Amino acid sequence: MLDCIIVGAGPGGVTTAYHLAKKGHSVLVLDKASLPRSKPCGGGVSPAIAKWFDFDFTPVIDNSITQVQYTWKMGDPVQAPLKNVQPMWMVERSAFDSFLVEQAVKQGAIVKPNTEVTSIQAQSNGWQVNTKTDTFAASYLIGADGVNGPVAQWLGLGDHQYTLGATLEVPTSKPPEYLNRAYFEFGLLKNGYIWNFPKSKGYTISGGILRGNKANSAELKQQIYNYATEFGLDTSKSSYCEYPLALWRENRTLHTQRALIVGEAAAILDPLTAEGIRPSIWTGIKAANAVSQSLQGDTNALAQYTEIVKQEWGADMVLAQRLAGIFYQFPKIAYKVGVKRPAAAQIMGKILCGELKYGDITEQAVSRLKKSLIPGMK
Ligand SMILES: Cc1cc2nc3c(=O)[nH]c(=O)nc-3n(C[C@H](O)[C@H](O)[C@H](O)COP(=O)(O)OP(=O)(O)OC[C@H]3O[C@@H](n4cnc5c(N)ncnc54)[C@H](O)[C@@H]3O)c2cc1C
Structure with a gap:
């Protein structure tokens, strides 16, 4: 019997796997996608994550942002250097996520792609996890299956508040002129904003609706394309993809008997900015600590996980939500x-x-x- 099964090989799940394996626990990660897989995402990553790992992320940093430009309806621009902060990393998600998988595997985690988890069953001493062809057993289960995954729901922890995001990947024939500049547009998209991140192969334009319950998919698409056109980009070879966003809500429980949820399965997204990678990774670290302590007999460790995430991340997200409420209204x-x-x-x-x-x-x-x-x- 394994110590832990993790459903989902995104940043949240793989971080949990990395840290559990590093502590000497047996870990299996199951992902329904074939890896590497892409994920609709701007790919802006806070360099604050570096301190949580003992390897160097340089191989997967496409470029770094030292300057931001804000606009209102494509006009009234403000440019500002990012002073006193480390440059924000720009990554291609498929490369970034598969690099994390490699690191977890090096620590001893087993990662199985093309393996969709179809159901779970609680056992007296852990969990049975079922796929179409196999069953696996472990003492602990982690749901890290993202915003669309079923595990949080199966565990009775899935009371999420969804909105909508989308990305438009626009390839360019040569690298963007200002690879160090990120663009944020606040006037075009109602109840949200558009962020445009340059990468060496082109631009990733993302839009997120962050306020209200009725996300308008047609408007989201139209405004992202409007933005791209006004920005002067040729969208004939671009690809557009919509994806739900799960915003943080107060008083959420993230654990149950021998199971935890992490990352966007736990709806950790920042409701003002839609930042999700750093909090997914952070919850992965906290989840690994909790499961490790629980394996060593600490009966309160999983409940502590919920409390730590609520206090150290959730409390700040409640303020972010308050700010977002006024900001986007x-x-x-x-x-x-x-x-x-x-x-x-x-x-x-x-x-x-x-x-x-x-x-x-x-x-x-x-x-x-x-x-x-x-x-x-x-
Ligand atoms: C348009 C958009 C732009 C964004 N831009 C940014 C940004 O610039 N910066 C930032 O920090 N965040 C951004 N985010 C948020 C960020 O992409 C997510 O928060 C992050 O990917 C969450 O990581 P995760 O590990 O929790 O889940 P995911 O990365 O979604 O990984 C979940 C994994 O679970 C697997 N899975 C699902 N169901 C099953 C199943 N039944 N069995 C097995 N496997 C399963 C999936 O295949 C997937 O690989 C953006 C999001 C959107 C939608």
Whole structure:
């Protein structure tokens, strides 16, 4: 019997596998896709993740961002260098994710692609995990199967709030002129924003609807294409893909008997920026610690996992949601007071690089926005 089965070989699942295997536990990762697989994603990764691993990510960093440009309806541009933050990494997800898989395998994890988990059964001493052709058994189960995966639901932990995102991959015949500049457009897409990340092979343009319950897929597509055209790109060879986003909600439980959920299966996405890679990796590390401690007899370790994620990530996401609620409801004013001012441009840059806690800025930002919304308010 294995120590742990992980469903999903994305950044969340593979990080869990890497750290569990490194601690000497037996780990099997099952993924329904053939690997390497692509995932609709902007591919912006906070360099803050480097400190959580003992290998070098250089082989999969396509380029780095040192400058940001913000626009409102493609006009009113603000350019700002990213001061006092490490440059944000740009990665191709298939390369980045398969590099992480390689590292986990080097630590001793077994990774099985083309293996869709079709059901799970609780046992007295762990879990039986079923695929179309096989069954596997382990003491612990991790659901790291992303926003579309079934495991959170099967475990009774799947009360998620979904919105919609999309990417348009636009290849270019030569590398973009400003490979170090990321673009953020706040006026075109209602209830969300568009982010455009340059890579050496072209641009990845992403859009995310981050407020409200009724994501308008047709509008999302139209605005992303409008953006690409106004940006001056030829979209004749581009590929477009929509994908759900699972935003953080308060008071979510992330564990049950001998099982945890991590990454987007646990809906850890930042509701203001749609950043998901860093929190998926972070929850993977915390999940590996929890399972390892539990294997050593700590009966409270899985419950502690829920508490740690709630306190160290979730509490900040509640503030992010509060900020997003106002930001995307009154985007024009938010752009003026929350993005355009030189200090705000830096703060936004830090948020996007994962180097700022929302707790440090939310009160001030909300009060600044309210003052602009309500004339005469001090
Ligand atoms: C349009 C868009 C743009 C984004 N841009 C960014 C960005 O620039 N930066 C950022 O940080 N985040 C971004 N994100 C978020 C980021 O892509 C996700 O948060 C991240 O991929 C989550 O990682 P994960 O490991 O939890 O899940 P995933 O990467 O989704 O991996 C889940 C894995 O589970 C597998 N799986 C599912 N069901 C089963 C099953 N039944 N059996 C076996 N395997 C299964 C899947 O095949 C998949 O490989 C973006 C998201 C979208 C939609």
